[in-house]
Amino acid sequence: MSAIPTVTLNDGAWFPELGLGTYGLRGEEGIAAMVGAIGSGYRLLDTAVNYENEREVGEAVRRSDVDRGTLLVASKIPGRHHGRQEAVDSVKGSLDRLGLDRIDLQLIHWPNPSVGKYVDTWRGLIEARELGLVRSIGVSNFTEDQLTELIEETGVVPAVNQVELHPYFPQAKLRAFHATHGIRTESWSPLAKRSELLTEQILTELATVHDVTPTQVVLRWHTQLGSTPIPKSADADRQRENADVFGFTLTHDQLAAISALERGRLWDGDPNTHEEM
Numbered sequence: 001m002s003a004i005p006t007v008t009l010n011d012g013a014w015f016p017e018l019g020l021g022t023y024g025l026r027g028e029e030g031i032a033a034m035v036g037a038i039g040s041g042y043r044l045l046d047t048a049v050n051y052e053n054e055r056e057v058g059e060a061v062r063r064s065d066v067d068r069g070t071l072l073v074a075s076k077i078p079g080r081h082h083g084r085q086e087a088v089d090s091v092k093g094s095l096d097r098l099g100l101d102r103i104d105l106q107l108i109h110w111p112n113p114s115v116g117k118y119v120d121t122w123r124g125l126i127e128a129r130e131l132g133l134v135r136s137i138g139v140s141n142f143t144e145d146q147l148t149e150l151i152e153e154t155g156v157v158p159a160v161n162q163v164e165l166h167p168y169f170p171q172a173k174l175r176a177f178h179a180t181h182g183i184r185t186e187s188w189s190p191l192a193k194r195s196e197l198l199t200e201q202i203l204t205e206l207a208t209v210h211d212v213t214p215t216q217v218v219l220r221w222h223t224q225l226g227s228t229p230i231p232k233s234a235d236a237d238r239q240r241e242n243a244d245v246f247g248f249t250l251t252h253d254q255l256a257a258i259s260a261l262e263r264g265r266l267w268d269g270d271p272n273t274h275e276e277m
């Protein structure tokens, strides 16, 4: 398996084209799964205050035999920590739990519109970056309008927007907005939480054509769309399968056929209405 390629974010930092989701990876088993993933070549671990596994993520970084400087840890601020000073304090809390002296990518988890403080929270992340607590700053689950508001109010463009993205919800319009503004797209639930996606006929057909698995077809689709998928797997073999997607190329027509599976969100995770505290 070749190394996972990287891209450059709008702040000049490097960023992998594929990472590991860690929601649900907890305790010793979770740490072992993350250490194994790092050993298999993963360099980006995605966590959040609300995953309650930042301690495990930090421990996995320390137990791995890879230099800290070659690993990226991303975390996310929950709705209950929105506000300028609250955001800085939230980052400090994450750093304590991680046991690290820097978070590589800090995101706002959800805009939580009813709280009405995502612009202040963004100002807090800008301050956290100035304080050297975090390297890159971005958001998650932000719409075009919410991104525009952040940019107009602060002049700082998020490096990343991590959003629901999979063949059932390809987000073409939002991705085009990201491309225009130099925001890197990151795909959450990139396998649509496994669901029935992986048995779709077009995916099994393309898997045969390219001599790979349907999962690898889906993950390659993400990377060729210019998004960084963060599939979660607790299993070493599936982790290796998921990372080994850079040795084949889908054609333009094959990408379009996969995107034609579009049917909508997995659940009611509309950033305009969903509240996640």
Ligand SMILES: NC(=O)C1=CN([C@@H]2O[C@H](COP(=O)(O)OP(=O)(O)OC[C@H]3O[C@@H](n4cnc5c(N)ncnc54)[C@H](OP(=O)(O)O)[C@@H]3O)[C@@H](O)[C@H]2O)C=CC1
Pocket (backbone or CB within 6 Å): 020, 021, 022, 023, 024, 046, 047, 109, 140, 141, 162, 163, 187, 188, 189, 190, 191, 192, 193, 194, 215, 230, 231, 232, 233, 234, 235, 238, 239, 241, 242
């Ligand atoms: N910002 C946000 O609001 C959100 C962020 N996220 C992030 O995105 C990450 C990934 O999303 P998630 O919701 O976990 O869903 P995924 O789409 O990554 O699917 C995970 C499921 O797929 C299974 N799986 C993984 N690889 C394979 C494979 N090769 N073959 C068959 N099954 C496989 C896993 O099982 P197994 O472990 O047994 O392999 C698990 O059941 C999260 O862990 C989290 O970090 C997720 C939701 C929202």
Ligand SMILES: O=C(O)C(=O)[C@@H](O)[C@H](O)C(=O)CO
Pocket (backbone or CB within 6 Å): 023, 048, 267, 276
């Ligand atoms: O996992 C996350 O990052 C979330 O934001 C949650 O909303 C998660 O997707 C969930 O619990 C869905 O039911």
